Amino acid sequence: MARIQTFNKIAAEGIALLEARGHQVGPDVHDPDGILVRSAKLQDITFGPSLRGIARAGAGVNNVPVSRCTEEGVVVFNTPGSNANSVKELVVAGLMLSSRKIIEGCQWVQTLDPAKVDVGKEVEAGKSAFGGPEIAGKRLGVIGLGAIGVMVANAGISLGMEVAGYDPYLSVNSAWGLSRSVLRATSLEALLADCDYISIHVPLNDETRGVINADRLNKTKKGARFLNFSRDALVDDQAMVKALKDGTISTYVTDFPTAALLGNPGVIAIPHLGASTPEAETNSAIMAAQQLADFLEQGNIKHSVNFPECIMDGNGGDRIILANKNVPNMVSRITTILAEAELNISDMLNRHRDDLAYNIIDVDQTISAATVEKLQAIDGVVMARVVPGGAG
Numbered sequence: 001m002a003r004i005q006t007f008n009k010i011a012a013e014g015i016a017l018l019e020a021r022g023h024q025v026g027p028d029v030h031d032p033d034g035i036l037v038r039s040a041k042l043q044d045i046t047f048g049p050s051l052r053g054i055a056r057a058g059a060g061v062n063n064v065p066v067s068r069c070t071e072e073g074v075v076v077f078n079t080p081g082s083n084a085n086s087v088k089e090l091v092v093a094g095l096m097l098s099s100r101k102i103i104e105g106c107q108w109v110q111t112l113d114p115a116k117v118d119v120g121k122e123v124e125a126g127k128s129a130f131g132g133p134e135i136a137g138k139r140l141g142v143i144g145l146g147a148i149g150v151m152v153a154n155a156g157i158s159l160g161m162e163v164a165g166y167d168p169y170l171s172v173n174s175a176w177g178l179s180r181s182v183l184r185a186t187s188l189e190a191l192l193a194d195c196d197y198i199s200i201h202v203p204l205n206d207e208t209r210g211v212i213n214a215d216r217l218n219k220t221k222k223g224a225r226f227l228n229f230s231r232d233a234l235v236d237d238q239a240m241v242k243a244l245k246d247g248t249i250s251t252y253v254t255d256f257p258t259a260a261l262l263g264n265p266g267v268i269a270i271p272h273l274g275a276s277t278p279e280a281e282t283n284s285a286i287m288a289a290q291q292l293a294d295f296l297e298q299g300n301i302k303h304s305v306n307f308p309e310c311i312m313d314g315n316g317g318d319r320i321i322l323a324n325k326n327v328p329n330m331v332s333r334i335t336t337i338l339a340e341a342e343l344n345i346s347d348m349l350n351r352h353r354d355d356l357a358y359n360i361i362d363v364d365q366t367i368s369a370a371t372v373e374k375l376q377a378i379d380g381v382v383m384a385r386v387v388p389g390g391a392g
């Protein structure tokens with residue numbers, strides 16, 4: 001049994017999956033082996049020595065101190081694509097809201113006093129103040145063509161838009177899913193200069209922080225509508241407010257409101273609702289719970305953002321999982337210690353990702369605590385554990 005601490009309300013299906021597998025789950029669990037989280041910030045949390053994995057039920061991991069986790073041998077998971085449809089649907093709504101003055105119009109209708117005016121007559125007389133263009137035939141630029149960006153780009157095509165995409169790291173999987181009608185923008189600047197509607201779908205990291213800055217906004221097509229359903233810090237708020245004031249951007253739709261944006265005309269601020277559908281919450285919770293349980297029970301790693309993918313069927317005997325710096329001679333040092341302990345390796349898988357290697361090693365005999373200690377003491381070993389319950 002593992003102890004799993006939750007840091008947000010996680011959909012019941014995910015909790016049930018873990019409990020059905022015999023794990024203790026909840027917000028008050030102490031000394032956790034695993035953490036299950038949505039958007040709660042974990043940067044200021046000190047992790048105890050028992051922690052082995054963190055599963056983010058969702059896509060963005062900027063709330064998790066991933067580098068620190070890697071150094072401490074903690075595997076971080078996310079759930080790619082689990083909430084993409086939910087976000088895509090809200091982006092489609094955002095396109096409409098950015099184009100037609102639906103929110104202002106609805107707010108105005110609520111101000112009409114039926115005791116004083118004929119509401120139907122007043123609506124017909126006043127509606128011309130709330131018109132706006134159709135999106136069909138206009139050009140949509142999608143920055144980042146991952147799980148969400150591909151769906152948004154394809155939805156744009158279905159809605160009769162011309163769509164251009166920009167993603168220097170486009171995966172083969174995304175390329176397969178992308179409509180052939182989507183044009184390739186040669187650069188971010190070219191996309192910004194050419195598009196009437198722009199939607200950004202990239203992770204927040206050191207490369208993308210502030211990617212939409214004053215310089216790029218100055219080069220953006222006059223009157224463009226900008227949608228941000230990714231993260232607040234991708235966009236320089238002050239520069240966006242200025243662009244809204246001078247008409248460079250006509251509407252900024254964001255799922256990540258900040259103090260600097262509130263009260264500015266042209267801002268449509270949504271309270272981070274992109275993934276708030278029962279379908280997305282259930283999908284994400286189940287995927288996160290499954291991945292965390294598979295890792296804690298068997299050492300298998302799927303959809304980690306800091307460890308390599310590594311999955312091996314067990315043989316029913318003891319299993320060691322071990323992470324080490326990806327430098328020469330590590331495997332021989334590990335296997336030497338196992339040989340000295342007279343352990344026969346029945347199966348072994350070694351994978352690496354950047355500077356980190358991860359090993360799953362099944363042996364025919366029982367592994368002693370002393371052997372694990374020797375493995376942990378090898379210079380360059382970040383983490384070594386016997387998976388409780390063996391590799392069956």
Ligand SMILES: NC(=O)c1ccc[n+]([C@@H]2O[C@H](COP(=O)([O-])OP(=O)(O)OC[C@H]3O[C@@H](n4cnc5c(N)ncnc54)[C@H](O)[C@@H]3O)[C@@H](O)[C@H]2O)c1
Pocket residue numbers: 058059060061080081083084087143144145146147148149166167168169170171174201202203204207208229230231255272273274275276
């Ligand atoms: N509003 C919400 O509730 C909500 C929900 C899910 C995800 N998100 C945000 O959306 C982001 C994207 O989610 P996803 O599921 O599509 O992730 P994803 O990993 O499937 O796709 C991200 C894409 O961005 C691309 N990319 C990375 N750096 C880039 C750059 N500098 N320029 C252009 N493209 C770049 C990658 O190649 C990848 O194709 C998440 O990281 C998260 O921050 C928000």
Ligand SMILES: O=C(O)[C@H](O)COP(=O)(O)O
Pocket residue numbers: 038039040057058059060061083272274275276
């Ligand atoms: O990155 C994500 O998956 C989204 O921002 C969703 O966040 P949430 O799980 O807090 O709704």
